[in-house]
């Protein structure tokens with residue numbers, strides 16, 4: 001099953017973007033900056049030549065103006081990984097009234113570290129919420145006609161292609177098959193985890 005595929009990306013999947021249920025993220029996980037080893041076998045290369053049109057994972061650009069886009073969800077508190085996440089969507093994605101999202105849709109998720117005390121525990125503000133410290137990663141998913149093909153079974157995500165950046169905008173070294181494996185089961189909501197809270201209510 002798809003879970004076996006993410007083994008190599010477990011560092012990333014648990015530390016940087018975990019919570020999809022069953023797994024047990026280490027509560028004392030270090031910051032996600034520790035780069036997951038990038039193996040030559042990951043999905044950077046088109047698996048089935050002709051079918052893999054469009055950019056490969058990692059080649060989708062970080063949109064320069066995403067901060068001016070609509071907010072999809074903000075202040076998502078991830079206590080287990082001590083992160084706060086904000087998600088933005090571009091106009092094409094916002095125009096969707098049902099899954100699947102239209103071609104040209106882009107979703108950007110910022111991942112912030114949180115303020116911690118000397119013991120490494122998250123410091124809560126007066127509102128009882130963790131407090132943002134620094135932008136550590138920016139994840140992007142974009143879809144277009146003909147993109148995302150050539151993936152092995154279990155890693156197909158329709159026409160979506162993924163990219164990850166450091167907080168300073170440099171490309172992040174991540175295991176893209178882990179992104180795919182964790183989003184792949186969500187066929188009914190076009191591979192978007194938070195679809196029900198936002199697009200599903202339109």
Ligand code: HEC
Nearest residue numbers: 013017018107109139140141162164178179182192193194
């Ligand atoms: C362990 C599972 C898992 C992995 C691995 C994972 N994600 Fe996600 N992703 C999620 C969940 C869950 C959300 C919803 C936001 C939240 O609760 O953190 C999400 C949200 C997103 C979103 C916002 C749209 C949405 O689906 O709601 C983007 C963009 C995204 N992820 C990109 C990536 C990229 C790029 C990678 C790989 C570098 C990645 N994800 C790896 C589980 C995962």
